[in-house]
């Protein structure tokens with residue numbers, strides 16, 4: 001019943017604003033990604049649309065509420081609901097963020113940066129192993145964009161590298177986040193990407209951002225992808241080799257037709273590196 | 277091994293500041309915008325009524341809410357409880373506020389529920405249930421007519437309003453029937469009973485002659501079955 005091919009090529013973040021239109025256009029994304037939190041405990045008309053997409057496309061789940069970096073144990077009720085959801089829709093690919101959103105059981109529904117320390121990396125790694133065991137799936141972790149360093153002993157890339165090495169998790173490399181952080185925190189985005197090997201990276205995210213000032217860029221996912229970020233994508237694909245790439249647009253979503261134009265541009269880039 | 281990490285203290289400190297501190301953090305803005313956006317979309321009319329009080333209420337909400345659910349879309353429901361606890365309607369003289377919030381939230385909830393599969397025929401001797409895509413509501417103000425009533429009218433029309441709010445299987449739009457208290461009582465009592473049992477019970481308590489209304493009742497129940505309100 002569900003489409004069970006693995007993701008490949010260029011994908012698109014699924015949004016309800018265009019979920020009814022997907023089958024109306026000749027251009028169809030190679031795969032879709034969505035947040036399980038937006039569909040768990042939901043039914044009704046939009047869920048029917050969602051299931052139609054699930055029947056016809058390879059998909060990846062990209063979670064928001066796991067809060068793997070919380071200074072406390074995981075929310076087991078949530079993990080159970082998540083597993084049921086992934087099992088029901090036969091979704092093998094599940095990614096999350098290296099961040100925290102809840103403390104003492106209170107959620108703030110955003111992704112906050114964790115302290116970049118060895119101890120924190122080890123603490124997160126243990127939790128990652130637990131999640132992987134529980135879900136019977138590999139966990140893929142994304143580098144978030146952050147606007148404040150709450151504490152650091154390691155550079156962000158070293159910190160992430162340590163988690164990947166200790167837990168065996170793969171990286172979801174968000175090149176827009178790399179770009180945004182490189183400007184906000186003053187590092188070389190190319191060096192950052194060079195930290196990771198092809199084996200360590202599962203797939204790539206690309207999105208737009210908003211420039212508030214010379215030194216502050218906000219990762220809004222609400223604008224078109226900028227040329228700087230496309231350049232970084234090309235570099236990442238050259239460095240890592242063939243990887244699935246996902247275009248995210250979470251806010252300020254244009255008409256689907258317009259979004260497809262941007263999607264096509266991403267797909268062209270991905271395909272040009274697939275041929276290499 | 278991880279119980280007394282300084283990292284945890286740093287995280288808790290950071291988090292506490294977001295909720296109730298006074299140090300500037302861009303994350304406070306981001307959190308505010310996110311919760312504001314979610315509640316504004318759920319309660320657009322309530323927001324326009326509360327005007328300049330809205331932002332402060334959202335700030336307090338972030339500070340005092342539990343936010344246990346991992347699902348952001350469920351947050352507006354908690355916002356209703358919060359406003360009630362703060363006695364916002366009483367304080368600002370918006371008497372119909374809670375009814376209005378309830379109405380707007382029920383619409384969202386129903387829209388997100390699966391319609392019952394298949395069709396059901398009406399039968400007096402069948403055990404009949406209310407579908408979970410329908411909700412029986414009793415309001416003090418006619419908030420279901422907020423589209424065509426002025427706010428002043430709404431206030432003046434204080435009374436008792438009985439509604440079935442439901443998702444229409446035709447177009448998935450959320451719609452309503454305004455019903456009498458008599459019908460409300462009948463539908464309220466449906467649970468593991470046949471329709472005739474319930475109707476007889478309620479008719480007796482209202483001193484109603486069943487023979488006189490049985491035909492109208494049957495027609496109405498047939499409609500409710502078609503709309504998948506009764507299953």
Ligand SMILES: [Fe+2]
Pocket residue numbers: 142174205206248
């Ligand atoms: Fe991302």
